[in-house]
Amino acid sequence: MDFRLTEDQRALRRGVRELFARRFDREALREAVDAPAPALDRGLWRELGEAGFFALRLPEDEGGVGLGLPEAVLLFEEAGRALLPGPLVATHLAAGTVPGAAEGTVVVTAASEGLVPWLDEADAVSGDVTGAAPLRSVDPLTPLHRVARTDGHPAGEAVLLHAAEQVGSAGRTTGAAVAYAREREQFGQVIGGFQAVKHLCAGMLVRAELARAAVRAAAVTADPVEIAGAKLLADEAAVGNARDCLQVHGGMGFTWEADIHLHLKRAWVRARLGMTAERAEEAVAASL
Known part of the structure; x- marks a missing residue:
């Protein structure tokens, strides 16, 4: 079986990356971070709707693109790579059930593991948010509210799409570490030539x-256990890679001006959304 991306899938990924590069580049990211309070870019949200980001898996006769979960994973990898803010997963999953979600004219958020991102900006909410209280978020681009934790199991699709965002972030920090290691010189040579740095980048x-x-793989099988395992690996990759990227960058990496801390903080928040490590471990262990 050939697991390589098809030409159509590569073109889809390329188009989304170009859209994000045009509408949410580093300058836009830093402007959003330095703003007095996080605010959702409704214009960008509508552009995502027009591009089919939210309606990707709706049938064509319902105004969607007619693609599947594997293609959605590619889009959310790119969103994670770009650190795109907003309740992307909840709005994507609401397309077809909440009017306006597919078109990007309505923002939908959802309660997940006791947390609700972007509640004040949302037009619709999935789940019970009674008694929601503001919670100081470690991520400057993900405002949070806390709600009473429910015992219900999170939807597998939501878990997988959050995992895909983590994968995109992990890939981005890997690239950033390698690029810096190739140009930063110390003791008369680029630091990428030092064994310790090589080991960090390889890991x-x-x-x-x-x-x-x-x-x-989980996007193809949609198996709940494989989704839980994928979330575990994706959370570990996003958090671990951001930390190692900080180490490769040295003191400069720990400054506010560097973007690496933003990937680490977003990875921490995403690790608590969709499915926590504790629940994922229980799901995998139960299957064994």
Whole structure:
């Protein structure tokens, strides 16, 4: 069986990456981070709707693109790579059930593992948010509210799409670490020539590719246990790679001006959304 991306899938990924590069580049990211309070870019949200981001899996006769979960995973990898803010997963899953979600004219959020992102900006909410209280978020681009934790199991699709975002972030920090290691000089040579730095970058690549393979495989099978395992690997890759990327960048990586801390903080928040490590471990252990 050939697990390589098809030409159509590569074109889809390329188109989404170009859209994000045009509408949410580094300058836009830093402007959003430095803003007094996080605010959702409704214009970008509508552009995502027009591009079919939210309606990707709706049938064509319902105004959608007619693609499947494997293609959705590719889109959410790119969103994670770009650190795109907003309740993307909840709005994507609401397309077809909440009027306006598919078109990007309505923002939908959802309660997940006791947390609700972007509640104040949302036009519709999935789940019970009674008594929601503001919670200071470690991520400057993901405002949070806390709600009473429910015992219900999160939807597998939501878990997988959050995992895909983590994979995109892990890939981005791997690339950033390698690029910096190739140009930063110390003791008369680029730091990428030092064995310790080589080992850090190699470990990052292994984590990112292992998680990517697990996420894409789970998108094909839609098996709940494989989805839980993919989320575990993706969370580990996103958090671990951001931390190692900080180490490769040295003191500069720990400054506010560097973007690496933003990937780490977003990875921490995503690790608590969809399915926590504790629940994922229980799901995998039960299957064994």
